[in-house]
Amino acid sequence: MTPQNAPDSRWSDLDRPPLNVAALRRALLVPGSLWTSLDVVTSTGSTNSDLAALATSRPEGAVLVAEEQTAGRGRLDRSWTAPARSGLFLSVLLRPGTDVPVARWGWMALLTGVAAATGLAKAAGVDMSLKWPNDLMVTVGGEERKAGxxxxERAGDEAVVVGMGINVSLRADELPVPTAGSLGLANAVSTDRDPLLRAVLRSLERWYGDWRATGGDPGASGLQAAYAAGCSTLGREVRAELPGARSLTGEAVALDGDGRLVLRTGDGERHAVSAGDIVHLRPAT
Structure with missing residues (x-):
């Protein structure tokens, strides 16, 4: 990891100023908060890998942010890269402990999606939706695009490291693929990363606290209903590309109590999908 304030990089793009670490710490590391530490590095390979390596020596609520991530990882080990200071690239360390049965820990990625979408919708003024299981979507030029x-990932027996990559100011010529988007391209009212990061972490603190207080119950905490309400996958014809080179096509009709996507195929059968890629299909004509 490279500490922030490395020479020759701080002012390389004046439209993308560095995060104000001191101000972020004053705002977030307050008595009674979930957040216990916040570190910002200029560049690293993967904040998830770095924080996982520190998990045994850090308390719950540690936050690691990178101004640039050179080997960021998404689901299925896909890479996630973007220009320096063009987004929010961070990981947080959570320890649900005995409050939440391990069987419910799978909800943590979905919970983070709800928290990020709701926090960014307020702070950036952008309508965001969730593509199951963990993509943050925005609308750019009338098209649905992935912005985050x-x-x-488990870090030992007691901890989970949750990483987020969110495109904030990425310009059209910087998009890694045509289906990508950013808050800026979705006409956000603000692309100032400091308030956006505060909004995401405060929203995550609230949702995580409510979920943990109910023993991780997705119904009692309101998490299941909130995810379903913001999920653009539900109600659409989709193709689930499953492990083992299998696929399943049907209508996404529900999210079950384990966070699985329920598909209704043409024969009326229902199938719960727990892993795989989901492709949104156009409605049949």
Whole structure:
């Protein structure tokens, strides 16, 4: 990891100023908060990998942010890269402990999606939706585009590291693929990363606290209903590309109590999908 304030990089793009670490710490590291530490590095390979390596020596609520991530990972080990200071690239360390049964820890990525979408919708003024299981979507020029992703990974027996990569000011000529988007391209009212980061972390603190207080119950905490309400996958014809080179096509009709996507195929059968890529299909004509 490269500490922030490295020479020759701080002012390389005046439209993308560095995060104000001191101000972020004053705002977030307050008595009673979930957040216990916040570190910002200029560049690193993967904040998830770095924080996982520190998990045994850090308390719950540690936050690691990178101004640039050179080997960021998404689901299925896909890469996630973007220009320096063009987005929010961070990981947080959470310890649900005995409050939440391990069987419910799978909800943590979905919970983070709800928290990020709701926090960014307020702070950036952008309508955001969730593509199951962990993509953050925006609308650019009338098209649905991916602006962020979430990856939750176990770090030992007691901890989970949850990483987020969110495109904030990425310009059209910087998009890694045509289907990508950013808050800026979705006409956000602000692309100032400091308030956006505060909004995401405060929203995550609230949703995580409510979920943990109910023993991780997605119904009692309101998490299941909130995810379903913001999920653009539900109600659409989709193709699930499953492990083992299998696929399943049907209508996404529900999210079950384990966070699985329920598809209704043409024969009326229902199938719960727990892993795989989801492709949104155009409605049949």
């Amino acid at each position: 992703g979430i990856l939750a």
